[in-house]
Amino acid sequence: MPILNIRLTLLFIVICSFCASRTSLREQVLLNAYRKIERLSLRSPSSQDLFEGAMEGMTQKLRKKFNDPYTYFENAENQRDINNQLENKLVGIGVSMEWTREHSVLLYPLPNSPALRAGVQYGDKLLKVEGEETAGLSVSEIGVRIKGDAGKPVVLTVQHPGEEEPVDLRIVRESQQLPTVTGDSLRQDGRWNFTLETNPDIGYVHLRDSFGRETVPELTAALEELNRNRSVKGLILDIRGNPGGYLDSAVDVCRLFLSEGTIVTVKRRDGSVKKTFSAAGDTVLWTKPMVVMVNGESASASEIVAACLQDHYRAFVVGERSYGKGTVQEIFDFPMKLGTLRLTDAEYWRPSGKNINRFAEFTEQDTWGVLPSEGGSVPVSKNQEFLIARIRKLRSLIPEGKREANVEELLKRVEKPGDLFNEAEEPEEDSDAEEKSGKSPVEETKDKPEKSGSQEKKSFVPEGTAPYYDPQLIRAIEVLRKNLT
Numbered sequence: 001m002p003i004l005n006i007r008l009t010l011l012f013i014v015i016c017s018f019c020a021s022r023t024s025l026r027e028q029v030l031l032n033a034y035r036k037i038e039r040l041s042l043r044s045p046s047s048q049d050l051f052e053g054a055m056e057g058m059t060q061k062l063r064k065k066f067n068d069p070y071t072y073f074e075n076a077e078n079q080r081d082i083n084n085q086l087e088n089k090l091v092g093i094g095v096s097m098e099w100t101r102e103h104s105v106l107l108y109p110l111p112n113s114p115a116l117r118a119g120v121q122y123g124d125k126l127l128k129v130e131g132e133e134t135a136g137l138s139v140s141e142i143g144v145r146i147k148g149d150a151g152k153p154v155v156l157t158v159q160h161p162g163e164e165e166p167v168d169l170r171i172v173r174e175s176q177q178l179p180t181v182t183g184d185s186l187r188q189d190g191r192w193n194f195t196l197e198t199n200p201d202i203g204y205v206h207l208r209d210s211f212g213r214e215t216v217p218e219l220t221a222a223l224e225e226l227n228r229n230r231s232v233k234g235l236i237l238d239i240r241g242n243p244g245g246y247l248d249s250a251v252d253v254c255r256l257f258l259s260e261g262t263i264v265t266v267k268r269r270d271g272s273v274k275k276t277f278s279a280a281g282d283t284v285l286w287t288k289p290m291v292v293m294v295n296g297e298s299a300s301a302s303e304i305v306a307a308c309l310q311d312h313y314r315a316f317v318v319g320e321r322s323y324g325k326g327t328v329q330e331i332f333d334f335p336m337k338l339g340t341l342r343l344t345d346a347e348y349w350r351p352s353g354k355n356i357n358r359f360a361e362f363t364e365q366d367t368w369g370v371l372p373s374e375g376g377s378v379p380v381s382k383n384q385e386f387l388i389a390r391i392r393k394l395r396s397l398i399p400e401g402k403r404e405a406n407v408e409e410l411l412k413r414v415e416k417p418g419d420l421f422n423e424a425e426e427p428e429e430d431s432d433a434e435e436k437s438g439k440s441p442v443e444e445t446k447d448k449p450e451k452s453g454s455q456e457k458k459s460f461v462p463e464g465t466a467p468y469y470d471p472q473l474i475r476a477i478e479v480l481r482k483n484l485t
Helices: 003-021 025-040 047-065 076-087 114-118 139-146 215-228 247-255 301-311 382-397 403-414 471-484
Strands: 072-074 089-092 095-099 105-109 124-129 153-159 167-172 174-177 202-207 234-238 262-267 273-278 290-294 316-319 327-333 340-349
Touching: 025 047, 047 072, 047 340, 072 076, 095 139, 095 382, 105 114, 105 382, 114 167, 124 139, 202 215, 215 247, 234 471, 247 262, 247 301, 262 301, 290 301, 290 471, 301 316, 316 471, 382 403, 382 471
Parallel strands: 202 234, 234 290, 290 316
Antiparallel strands: 072 340, 089 174, 095 105, 105 124, 124 153, 153 167, 262 273, 262 340, 327 340
């Protein structure tokens, strides 16, 4: 054997011995078990199957024993879907689906979507997907059938509103980028109205689905448009129902409104500070009065923004107590596309030094989340919450002039007895119809006594008035009016 090969062999043995000495007994047993299963199992699993199983088992232990629902392993396919959710991207036909009490599914095409171009009308009743009847299927099951690769067609059988005969529509799926920032309503030309229909001197911006990479550029454009409108005196930033997103996006959103001070502090499990984020000073775009709206489904990045602006007295907070998701997940991408580990390794703390995270043992009396400012609490029932969200959705999907009839039809449906929110198995768009497997904070439900019980079984009478039916928005307007005078 050449002397060089002997040296390389000896070096390899030394390195292996060193690595073995630093491996615990449990790690060696785990590796040994992996090899035994791979070699001896009757079903002959692949190495990827075993790897994914081990990762899922370890992260599941953290979820169950340590009440950490946000640590998980995702394979390459799940990773792509979750990243698309964060970035508000979809591959599909571009429809929002509503499941009614009559167990029918209504379709609402997104602006400039393949579905809209193919002839899907607002409020179409979906009857079949590729010839298969949808009766008896959930929205999630229908979404799986509609979902597919970009460039591939799917045939939907629909019944247009006011027509008896169904029609078949062939729709080619596309990759689409959805906005994360929307206004009060959609114009005929496809642009947003960033002022309230009922109060044109008040700006309204809705961060609706996530804090993604495009959120700050989109919000910047909206604020610049509002600044050009000299009649606008105040702003409502609506982050109700927003489950969060990227930390740096939340920080940069705060920097559009805050000139100095701490935005958020990230702490490790031993209490040491991992990083402190502060305002930049020269990035402020809005200096006029503002209100931030939150509810029980505003989480994570949403809570960073609301807490920061509240603690610095930059904004008045209206709505309901936020979700209480104050943990940080670091993302570890494994080589060779083996998957990604999202590991909870730190917590968010407010500028005031108060905790955001709601631990499993916490009660309503403990400190967590973001509470409305004094005088800003406006609790609503689950039915009302659903109606507010649904009307807001219709205002973002249907241009003015075509929207009113759909809102009237919605109001007729909601006045029937029953739980509106039980019918609303409502994924955002067709490509997001699968369940998120506990990876989104909004999938857990907080106990809210005022939203449960026999009262939800009675006929529902909407609160508020047209066009919003939104008591929380009314309070936000009142707060701004008081500030402006």
